[in-house]
Amino acid sequence: MVVGMIGATGLVGQTLVSILSDSPFPITLRFVTASQRSVGKRIRFRESVRIVEDTKESSVGTPCDVVFIASSSGVSRQWHTFLKQHHRFIIDLSSAFRMDPAVPLPVPDIDSEVITQSNQWISNPNCSTIQLVKALSPVHRHWGLRKVVVSTYQSVSGMGQDGIDRLYKEEQGLPTDQPVPLHRNVNPWIGENTNHPISEEECKIIEETRKILVDPTLSVYPTAVRVPVPTSHCESVYMETEKGFCLDFVKEIWEHTQGIVVSETPALPKHTAGTNHVMISRIRSMSPKTLQCWLTADNIRVGSAWNAYQILESLVEKGFVS
Numbered sequence: 001m002v003v004g005m006i007g008a009t010g011l012v013g014q015t016l017v018s019i020l021s022d023s024p025f026p027i028t029l030r031f032v033t034a035s036q037r038s039v040g041k042r043i044r045f046r047e048s049v050r051i052v053e054d055t056k057e058s059s060v061g062t063p064c065d066v067v068f069i070a071s072s073s074g075v076s077r078q079w080h081t082f083l084k085q086h087h088r089f090i091i092d093l094s095s096a097f098r099m100d101p102a103v104p105l106p107v108p109d110i111d112s113e114v115i116t117q118s119n120q121w122i123s124n125p126n127c128s129t130i131q132l133v134k135a136l137s138p139v140h141r142h143w144g145l146r147k148v149v150v151s152t153y154q155s156v157s158g159m160g161q162d163g164i165d166r167l168y169k170e171e172q173g174l175p176t177d178q179p180v181p182l183h184r185n186v187n188p189w190i191g192e193n194t195n196h197p198i199s200e201e202e203c204k205i206i207e208e209t210r211k212i213l214v215d216p217t218l219s220v221y222p223t224a225v226r227v228p229v230p231t232s233h234c235e236s237v238y239m240e241t242e243k244g245f246c247l248d249f250v251k252e253i254w255e256h257t258q259g260i261v262v263s264e265t266p267a268l269p270k271h272t273a274g275t276n277h278v279m280i281s282r283i284r285s286m287s288p289k290t291l292q293c294w295l296t297a298d299n300i301r302v303g304s305a306w307n308a309y310q311i312l313e314s315l316v317e318k319g320f321v322s
Contacts, residue, residue: 001025001026001027001028001065001066001316001321001322002027002028002030002063002064002065002066003020003027003028003029003030003064003065003066003067003068004029004030004031004032004033004060004062004064004066004067004068004087005017005029005031005032005033005067005068005070006033006034006055006060006067006068006069006070006071006075006079007033007034007068007069007070007071007072007075007093008032008033008034008038008043008052008070009034009035009038009041009043009052010034010070010071010160010161011157011160011161011164011300012070012093012300012304012305013034013068013070013071014043015300015301015304015305016068016070016093016304016305016308016309017029017032017043017045019301019305019306019309020045020309020312021044021045021046023309025312025316029045029048029050030062030064031050031053031059031060031062031064032045032050032051032052032053033052033053033054033055033056033059033060034052034054034055034071035054035055035071036054038052039052039053039054040052055071055075055079057082060079060082060083060086061082061086062086063086063087063088064086064087064088065087065088065089065321066087066088066089066090066091066312066315066321067083067087067089067090067091068090068091068093068308069083069090069091069092069093069094070093070304070305070308071093071094072094073094073095073096074096075094076092076094076096076097077096080096080097080121084120084121088120088320088321089119089120089121089122089315089320089321090120090121090122091122091124091308091311091312092121092122092123092124093124093304093305093308094123095123095126095204096123097121097123098123098125098126098204098207098208098211099207099208099211100123103119103121103122103123104116104119104122104123105123105124105125105208105211105212106122106125106212106311106314107125107130107133107134107137107212107307108307108310108311108313108314109134109257109258109259109310110133110134110137110138110212111137111212112314112317115311115314115315115318117318117320122311124304124307124308124311125208125212125307126201126204126205126208126303127154127158127233127299127300127302127303127304128152128154128201128204128205128222128224128233128235128299128303129204129205129208129209129212130297130302130303130304130307131233131235131278131295131296131297131299131302131303132148132150132205132209132235132237132295133208133209133212133213134257134259134260134278135237135254135260135278135280135293135295136148136209136213136237136239137212137213137257138253138254138257139239139241139245139250139253139291140213140215142245142253143241143242143243143244143245143289144241144242144243145213145215145218145239145240145241145242146218146219146240146241146242146289147218147219147220147221147238147239147240148209148218148219148220148221148237148238148239148240149221149222149237149238149239150205150220150221150222150223150235150236150237150238151222151223151225151235151236152190152201152205152222152223152224152225152233152234152235153225153227153229153233153234153235153236154190154201154224154225154226154227154233154234154299155227155229155230155231155232155233155269155299156182156226156227156228156229156230157230157231157299157300158190158226158233158299158303159226163182164230166178166182167182167183167228167230170182170183171183182226182228183228184228185228186225186226186227186228187225187226188223188224188225189224189226190202190224190225190226191203191224199224201222201224202222202223202224205220205222205224206220206222229269230273231269231273231274231298231299231300232269232270232271232272232273232296232297232298232299233269233296233297233299233303234267234269234294234295234296235294235295235296236292236294237292237293237294237295238290238291238292239290239291239292240289240290240291241289241290241291242289243289244288244289245285245288245289245291247283247284247285247291250283250285250291251283254280254283259276259277259278259302260277260278260279260280261277261278261279261280262279262280262281262283263279263280263281264281265281266281266282266294267279267280267281267282267294267295267296268296269296271296272296272297272298272302273298274298274301275297275298275301275302276298276301276302276306277297277302278295278296278297278302279295279296279297280293280294280295281293281294281296282294
């Protein structure tokens with residue numbers, strides 16, 4: 001299997017390269033590219049070292065079975081046509097084409113069936129959405145969801161390496177040029193500053209959750225919040241179901257769901273950093289049709305790189321690449 005990587009030096013790109021390196025698949029890494037400031041960096045892949053190149057036609061045009069884009073939406077849009085002309089499948093970790101009706105948005109633990117041979121371009125969902133729908137999907141399937149209210153507590157690694165560096169600088173009392181501090185602060189707005197009452201991150205959660213659960217009218221009410229934690233996003237989730245349920249059966253369903261670990265004690269961000277599962281705790285119900293829980297997951301792995309790798313696994317399992 002021949003693979004290419006665009007955006008190889010960011011947090012997600014580095015994590016994905018590491019996951020691919022440890023994979024049992026026979027992978028040849030054809031190219032690794034990034035922005036101009038990362039050109040010349042060395043990336044170890046299995047027994048070899050690859051030199052990071054600039055993202056340009058001569059570096060990303062050699063045909064591959066799969067190309068990963070771990071970069072910005074602008075990069076994905078810029079290279080969309082060119083990459084489709086030269087490569088079999090493109091797994092795009094940006095938000096550029098997530099809501100395109102022709103582009104699947106899979107979380108393979110719950111809906112690998114949306115990955116088909118005709119879908120050349122495949123989008124990876126938002127980090128907060130992935131861990132949320134992993135918890136919602138079995139509940140929706142068994143009892144039907146009417147309403148979801150979610151408050152996210154998102155780590156600074158969701159801003160990339162710059163977010164982690166900025167938090168550490170602020171912790172040391174060093175000045176930054178940002179008007180809203182991360183250290184000793186909680187910011188209930190994630191995304192570009194606009195006059196719209198719903199933030200960019202909250203829009204992603206609403207639209208992507210509906211698309212993945214194939215329920216365009218599902219009521220989803222998110223509040224996305226940045227907190228001063230390096231890694232792992234947390235979510236407080238309230239659900240209303242169409243049918244009544246037994247709480248013990250909900251727990252049993254979750255315990256047997258791929259990618260989920262049920263914890264009897266409160267799950268903390270440090271419990272999931274570096275892991276590939278969503279941890280669910282504080283499971284409780286105030287009535288037969290209402291359910292509350294607390295989720296945490298590594299946003300770089302579960303929320304991005306690991307899910308993208310699982311998409312690759314699905315392509316292999318279906319015989320589309322080898």
